[in-house]
Amino acid sequence: MKNVNCRKGKKMKKAVLLDVSAIMYRAFYGNLNFRTKNEPTGAVYGFVNTLMSIINQLNPDYIGAAFDVKRATLKRSEIYKEYKAQRDAAPEDLVAQIPRIEELLDCFGIKKFKIDGYEADDVLGSLAKELGAKGIESYIITGDKDLSQILDSHVNIALLGKGDGGGLKILSTEEDVIEQLGVKPKMIPDLFGLIGDTSDGIPGVRKIGSKKAIPMLEKYGNLEGIYENIDSLTELPGIGKSLVNNLIEDRELAFISRELATIELLNLGVKADELEYKKDDKKLLELFKTLEFKSLIKKMNLEDGQSQVIAQPASQNGMQLGLFSFQGTPEILEEKGFFVLEGVKIKEKLNSDSEIAIYWGEKGVAVSLKNKDYFLPLKDEESKNSFKEVLNSNNKFISYGFKNFLRHGYFVKNMDFDTMLAYHLLTSQTREEIEVMLRNVIEEDVEKYNEVFGKTKIEDISTEDYGRFLTKRTRGMLVAYPELVKELENNNLYNVLKETEMPLIRVLADMEIEGIKISPEYFSKYSLELESRIDELTKKIYEEAEGEFNINSPKQLGEVLFINLNIPPVKKTKTGFSTDSEVLEKLAEQGYEIAKSILEFRKLSKLKSTYVDPLPRMVDENNRLHTTFNQTGTATGRLSSSDPNLQNIPVRTEEGMKIRAGFIAKDGSVLLGIDYSQIxxxxxxxxxxxxxxxxxxxxxxxxxxxxxxxxxxxxxxxxxxxxxxxxxxxxxxxxxxxxxxxxxxxxxxxxxxxxxxxxxxxxxxxxxxxxxxxxxxxxxxxxxxxxxxxxxxxxxxxxxxxxxxxxxxxxxxxxxxxxQGTAAEVLKKVMINLYDLLKDKKDIHMLLQVHDELIFEVEKEKVLEYKEKIEKIMRESIQFSKVKLEVNSSIGQNWAETK
Structure with missing residues (x-):
């Protein structure tokens, strides 16, 4: 960012003006899982961090905060009744946090503005202009690019999340705005007059987007200039007679849209000293204690650097709802002595009887012992072999995702504790970032890659810098480990981890490494077949639509169905007419052939783009496909798969069976499919x-x-x-x-x-x-x-x-x-038992688990023998008191034949 303090050639006082809604929405969705026992807290937590980041970056003299008001009170709704009418209500958990955000602003002494009839944008724009008249430079923190229309020599626009590393992107000059929106600041209302804004319900002119609007504005300056030269517009590239007709027919909407998009400047009469802010540490400490923001209390030194953080009371009901009662000291992740190890030194230095934390990274492995942190680049065979010896020792290993090591060929003899699985069991969360776990378990904010290195390519980062970055995670694991064990025991989940989830790691890793063979030739032929059917459907849709259009564009499709063909709309969304599958199915039921054709077009296009075309590109040199099974991918405990997702292949449809027919057994073997009957x-x-x-x-x-x-x-x-x-x-x-x-x-x-x-x-x-x-x-x-x-x-x-x-x-x-969760656990327990039976066999491999089905690849002459053994284990592994489990089995050369 340029030195904005000296933009006018001399030091100026600065004001930061906050669009509260924009900040709190981003904060809410970035911290969805944060809550105490009594209330959600993620939006407040994110708001604090954003606010502190803004203050540190801009060092303002003044701060003001503007809130949106209820849509029903907006004067713009009187101009156009559809204005913001389609916006969804704010999530309940976010609404519950708004009073806390107001309380937070009070703790910082930040003046709040909320004016009936007017939006936060109007208030922010008015404040900026009034402060500018007093020689004060303003930075409006917002997510709305259209606020750039008020940019001048005293007003900057700071766009949330648009800068490097997800920070602020500062628009300070006319050129910055042109780069962002394509037009000068004063033209922005006219731009939206033409293109509209579906998120705000601003209609604009039909079929005019930025590519067509910008050349018109560059040539004629504003809406008035465009309409004065309406007969000459066809001279511009891409502007045809139909577009000119839309402009003529939608003239009134264009000017209404411009009015809706124009910031209204109010006479607020605000004095600069009213915006002076001062943090009240005492109030802030009390608020943070209530919200259990222990890391923020430490970071902001609100307890005068006292080492003890606030303990959280234990839950009366046992389950702590994803919260932990960690009591630690500041700087718990402080470096304990950092070393890069290679070759035989790895074995020499990592001999330890204590717990060892390991974490897989793109440039190597991070390792933490009680008093030292190490990084292993593993660039040569000697280093790799030395590390393998360590992993095969009697040490107790802790990790966050052991499967990463197994998939890369490293056998870990004693996988004692996977913190990722432990955290998932305690919180039901499906996010896999280790930073989230460390933040919630030990109240430490560990920076993510882009926050430390920005857009720097990993090969350009030094080994030492990357190693120090990675070992914060292993150090954090060692601190989190006893906390996670304690919470698992408190919640009677320790056995679930040790008896089901931990043993399952090896099972899934072996399945992923083995993979399943596919026939690229088969998929190539099927792709051509689908392409032919899609082409036929495309022609049919164009005939029914009486013209060509982009079938994959919801906006264009909506116009074709509900404007051109005059079909009565089923429902609207904030972006216009809904054309989702529910709408199309209703239209198909009503007899509209075009809806049936589009549904079929979408189904076949999705199959082609999701499975038929990508799968052959994902195989190894033996044409085997290696999916990834995720133990933390669902809240119910069911396994999910990714890269590719094989769980979502349609079941019991002709197309789904055709895709399965491309999954085949290797020469001399068959596929054995066994699934539970109505489990x-x-x-x-x-x-x-x-x-x-x-x-x-x-x-x-x-x-x-x-x-x-x-x-x-x-x-x-x-x-x-x-x-x-x-x-x-x-x-x-x-x-x-x-x-x-x-x-x-x-x-x-x-x-x-x-x-x-x-x-x-x-x-x-x-x-x-x-x-x-x-x-x-x-x-x-x-x-x-x-x-x-x-x-x-x-x-x-x-x-x-x-x-x-x-x-x-x-x-x-x-x-x-x-x-569903119980059924999923039956499958997991059975898979572990089957693995114990089959792990050393060369004539059979368990390849896939999809819902209630297991797929094995077996040598032909052994298939009946194994079928009988596997069926017995699947029936008898879990003994319910009153109900017996039954299975169905099939044998075939491809997956379709095992159904």
């Missing part, structure tokens, strides 16, 4: 102890037909049709997934009343299931979390929300977690 419904029967469910499974009855007889009120000897059985199957699984009557009606294409009747009859057939759901919800309301059959926990956000929509969603989440 989630069997889990439901066991946990609910519903007599009718248990009886159905003990007598091997067809549960879906049994349910169909009840919901369709059929007699014992009446035939259950295929359609009735399929509907009953949907109802059975809908109960697990917490689907509402409306959701069920949408899926079955029936009325909500019929769907509600189905659900009522279901619970009449299985009354204990209804009682179980009630018990689960009440438990979640009291404790804030639920437990699976095997005592894994999941925190249920929003379970006590006053917002009915949020609470209903939380209730569905609670019920689903208990059932």
């Amino acid at each position: 989630e419904l069997r889990v439901l029967a066991e946990i609910s102890q519903d007599t009718n469910l248990i009886e159905a499974y003990s007598e091997n009855l067809d549960l879906h037909s049994l349910t169909a007889r009840k919901i369709f009120d059929l007699s014992e000897d009446a035939l259950v049709t295929r359609e009735q059985r399929d509907a009953a199957k949907t109802v059975n699984f809908s109960i697990i997934y917490g689907k509402t009557a409306f959701g069920l009606s949408q899926e079955l294409k029936i009325t909500p009343k019929e769907a509600s009747d189905y659900i009522t009859r279901y619970f009449e057939q299985y009354p204990a299931v209804k009682h179980l759901e009630k018990e689960i919800i009440e438990y979640a309301e009291e404790h804030g979390y639920v437990e699976t059959y095997f005592k894994r926990k999941r925190i249920i956000e929003g379970i006590n929300s006053k917002n009915r929509v949020i609470k209903n969603q939380a209730e569905r989440m609670a019920v689903n977690t208990v059932i």
Whole structure:
């Protein structure tokens, strides 16, 4: 950033003007998981950090803060009723933090502005202009580029998150604004008059974007100039007669849009000394104690450098909802003596009986012992072999993601504790950044790569600098380790980690290393087939639309459907007409052929771009594909996969089966697929102890037909049709997934009343299931979390929300977690048992786990023998009290044949 203090040739007083909404929204979404037992705190925490960063960077003399007001009071809504009408309500957890943010501003002595009828932008612009008239230079901290229209010799615009490393991007000159928006500051309202702003509900002129608007403004200066020369516009590149017609027809909207986009300058009469700010450390300390911002108390030295931080009271309910009661001292991650080790020195220096923390990085491995930190570049074979000897010793190793080591060929004999898995079990969080764990467990803010090195390429960073950066993580792990152990024990989760999650690491690593073979030739042919079908659909859509357009553009598609073809809109969003799948499905039901064609076009395009084309590019030299299985990817405990995601390949559709047909066995082997039969419904029967469910499974009855007889009120000897059985199957699984009557009606294409009747009859057939759901919800309301059959926990956000929509969603989440989470753990335990059986075998490998299905590659002559052994383990590993687990098996040359 330029030396803004001297921009006018002399030292000037400076003011920072805060757009509170912009800052708090960014802070909220950047710190979603922060909360105390009583309230969410992430937006406040992020706001503090942003505020301190701004103060440190700009060193202002004055600070003011502007708040937005309710949309209903805005004068712009009187000009145009759709203005901001489509904006979603602020998240409940964010709204709850606004009073705390106001309290925070009070602690800093920052004057707050909120004026009915006017937006924060108007207030900020007015403050900046008034201060400028007094010779004070202002920096408006905002996320809105359109505020740049007020930039002048005393007013700068500081855009949040747009600078290097995600910091502020300062617009100080006309050239800066042109680079950002393409026009001079004074032209910005005219620009938005033409292009509109969908996020704010500013309409603009149809089919005019920046590329067409900017040349018009460059030539004619403003809207008046454009309309005065309307007949000459076609001389400009890309401006045709249809666009000119849109300009003529939307003339009124263009000028309304410009008015909506123009900052209104108010007479606030503010004196500079009213904006002088002064931090009240005493008030700030009390606020931070309440919000449990222990690291901020230390960082800001609010307790005069006292070493003891504020302890958090333990939860009365056992589960601490992702919070920890760490009591430590400042500078806990202070360097303990840093060394770079290579060759045989690795083995010599890392001989230790204490815990050793290790962390994998792109340039090498960080290692921390009790009193020393090391970085191992591992550039030569001697270093690698020396490190392998260390890992094969009796030392206890701690890491954050042991699988990284196993995937790179390093066997770790004693994987004692994976802090990533421990943190996931305690918090139900699916974010994998180690910095998040360290921040929440030991209250230490460890900087991320871009915060330390910016955009510097990793190869250009010195070994020592990178090593010091990485060892902060291993040092942090050693500090976090006892805290995590304590919390796991307090919450009865230590056994879940040690008996299920830790052993599963080796299982998944072996599966990932082995990979599964695919046929690139098959996928190439299928890609051409899809391309041909997509081309045919494209032509059909153009015919139905009576013209060509970008089918992948929601905006253009909306215009075609709801303006050109005059189809009645189904729903609108803040960006215009909705064209999501729900809308298109409704239109298809109403008989609109174009909607059916677009749905098919989207489905085939997604399959082609997500699987058929990318998969052959991801194989190794043996045409084997190596996915990554994630233990922390879901809050329920189910495994997820990525790079590529094989869990989302469509199930039981023609296209899904065709993709699976490209996954093949190597020569001399076959694929063996074994999956559990209705495992989630069997889990439901066991946990609910519903007599009718248990009886159905003990007598091997067809549960879906049994349910169909009840919901369709059929007699014992009446035939259950295929359609009735399929509907009953949907109802059975809908109960697990917490689907509402409306959701069920949408899926079955029936009325909500019929769907509600189905659900009522279901619970009449299985009354204990209804009682179980009630018990689960009440438990979640009291404790804030639920437990699976095997005592894994999941925190249920929003379970006590006053917002009915949020609470209903939380209730569905609670019920689903208990059932689906238990089923997932059955799979994990079985996979561990199977691994123990198969790990030293050369004639069989476990390759994939997808939902309730396991895929093995087996030598042909051994497949029946292994099939029998695996089925036995899958049936008998988990012994429920009343319900037996059953499996289905298939053998084939490709994955499709095992279904």
